[in-house]
Amino acid sequence: MEKKLKEDSTSSTAKIKQAAHKLFLQNGYGSTSIREIAESAGTNIALLNYHFGSKQNLFEVVILEKIQMLLGRLAPIFSDEHTSLDQKIVAMVDTYIDFLLEDPDLLTFVLNEIRKNNFEFIAKTRLGEMVHQSYFMKQLKAATGAANSLQLLINIVSMMVYPFMARPVLIQTGLTDQDEFHQMMLERKKMIPVWVRSMLKSDVS
Amino acid sequence: MEKKLKEDSTSSTAKIKQAAHKLFLQNGYGSTSIREIAESAGTNIALLNYHFGSKQNLFEVVILEKIQMLLGRLAPIFSDEHTSLDQKIVAMVDTYIDFLLEDPDLLTFVLNEIRKNNFEFIAKTRLGEMVHQSYFMKQLKAATGAANSLQLLINIVSMMVYPFMARPVLIQTGLTDQDEFHQMMLERKKMIPVWVRSMLKSDVS
DNA sequence: GTCTATAACCTGATAGAC
DNA sequence: GTCTATCAGGTTATAGAC
Numbered sequence: 234m235e236k237k238l239k240e241d242s243t244s245s246t247a248k249i250k251q252a253a254h255k256l257f258l259q260n261g262y263g264s265t266s267i268r269e270i271a272e273s274a275g276t277n278i279a280l281l282n283y284h285f286g287s288k289q290n291l292f293e294v295v296i297l298e299k300i301q302m303l304l305g306r307l308a309p310i311f312s313d314e315h316t317s318l319d320q321k322i323v324a325m326v327d328t329y330i331d332f333l334l335e336d337p338d339l340l341t342f343v344l345n346e347i348r349k350n351n352f353e354f355i356a357k358t359r360l361g362e363m364v365h366q367s368y369f370m371k372q373l374k375a376a377t378g379a380a381n382s383l384q385l386l387i388n389i390v391s392m393m394v395y396p397f398m399a400r401p402v403l404i405q406t407g408l409t410d411q412d413e414f415h416q417m418m419l420e421r422k423k424m425i426p427v428w429v430r431s432m433l434k435s436d437v438s
Numbered sequence: 439m440e441k442k443l444k445e446d447s448t449s450s451t452a453k454i455k456q457a458a459h460k461l462f463l464q465n466g467y468g469s470t471s472i473r474e475i476a477e478s479a480g481t482n483i484a485l486l487n488y489h490f491g492s493k494q495n496l497f498e499v500v501i502l503e504k505i506q507m508l509l510g511r512l513a514p515i516f517s518d519e520h521t522s523l524d525q526k527i528v529a530m531v532d533t534y535i536d537f538l539l540e541d542p543d544l545l546t547f548v549l550n551e552i553r554k555n556n557f558e559f560i561a562k563t564r565l566g567e568m569v570h571q572s573y574f575m576k577q578l579k580a581a582t583g584a585a586n587s588l589q590l591l592i593n594i595v596s597m598m599v600y601p602f603m604a605r606p607v608l609i610q611t612g613l614t615d616q617d618e619f620h621q622m623m624l625e626r627k628k629m630i631p632v633w634v635r636s637m638l639k640s641d642v643s
Numbered sequence: 644g645t646c647t648a649t650a651a652c653c654t655g656a657t658a659g660a661c
Numbered sequence: 662g663t664c665t666a667t668c669a670g671g672t673t674a675t676a677g678a679c
Binding site for chain 1: 605
């Protein structure tokens with residue numbers, strides 16, 4: 234109540250980051266000006282550059298923070314040596330879809346920015362190592378054979394993530410609406426593990 | 439040999455459209471200037487605006503053309519009343535993946551632009567009707583029940599499309615390389631129908 | 644149809660007062 | 662730390678010569 238918890242500059246920088254996140258996702262990097270961001274945050278471009286150095290740097294700080302939040306939730310699941318493959322898949326689907334329900338547009342945006350090579354921040358996340366050396370991949374390889382394990386991983390991630398990328402299309406075409414979409418994603422938390430189990434069985438061909 | 443086949447202006451506009459397609463996908467709409475496009479096409483901005491009116495219009499023309507190309511290939515498969523559901527899935531996977539192998543970045547780009555609402559061109563494609571009233575959806579509903587048919591369709595499209603969106607991540611993280619990725623996508627043309635069959639079986643729960 | 648020249652404006656970044 | 666004022670350069674679009 235009586236003390237600020239060492240948030241001296243935070244009030245200012247947090248507002249800027251929040252506004253930047255919203256505008257970058259809404260308009261894309263190239264179509265967002267730091268003027269807009271500053272105005273939306275109730276400040277000016279000079280202060281913005283004072284705190285973050287450049288537009289590019291602000292961008293990386295904001296997006297990296299979000300991505301690390303997702304990876305931070307997934308990493309413990311991937312590395313847990315005391316859960317079964319099936320338990321991991323259930324936990325992973327749950328975590329991923331909950332995250333995307335909070336921030337449905339983040340991955341569409343990030344994958345597109347990575348494609349344009351606007352920043353090579355994937356190296357900074359060490360995602361490759363996290364996946365490759367994980368106990369999860371060991372278990373998946375044991376269940377599918379080495380050749381198919383990556384294919385199966387791709388399937389699982391596809392079924393979690395792609396619906397969120399297609400969401401604007403699904404809604405704009407009238408194939409579903411906002412509420413129904415939300416309900417479908419909750420339903421998928423239950424169904425994706427079921428579908429994956431059936432794929433794993435058929436894969437022993 | 440001796441006659442131009444009524445391609446008077448095409449030589450000029452085709453070059454512009456080609457350059458626009460390449461640069462829009464590479465850099466995004468906001469980060470691509472018509473100067474770049476004009477230069478890359480060997481002309482100038484005045485001529486570009488003469489032919490296409492504005493940057494936004496050029497953008498819509500170029501992207502709509504590509505999307506219509508994909509939908510044009512898919513529509514006959516969806517509406518064919520003389521093929522089984524399984525045959526349709528095989529044909530659809532084949533068509534979709536072949537298209538994406540030619541133009542791997544198109545859907546990442548388009549889905550992101552739709553999200554930003556840079557243009558509401560989906561209405562122009564009548565995609566919703568094409569899917570909803572299709573013979574394909576009738577067959578899928580018969581095989582899964584009405585509630586799950588959309589979920590299944592989403593799964594199929596996810597498994598075809600998402601790998602291409604994740605491609606930059608898969609390659610930059612070292613989980614695969616360009617050649618291996620290509621090989622994996624060819625493999626998926628065979629495997630996705632198998633996976634879908636196993637999901638359809640498990641769905642009769 | 645094609646191109647040069649230019650209008651009118653927006654961009655990221657910074658210098659300097661407070 | 663914060664802000665005004667400004668710089669140098671890039672932006673789309675168009676007017677007008679040929």
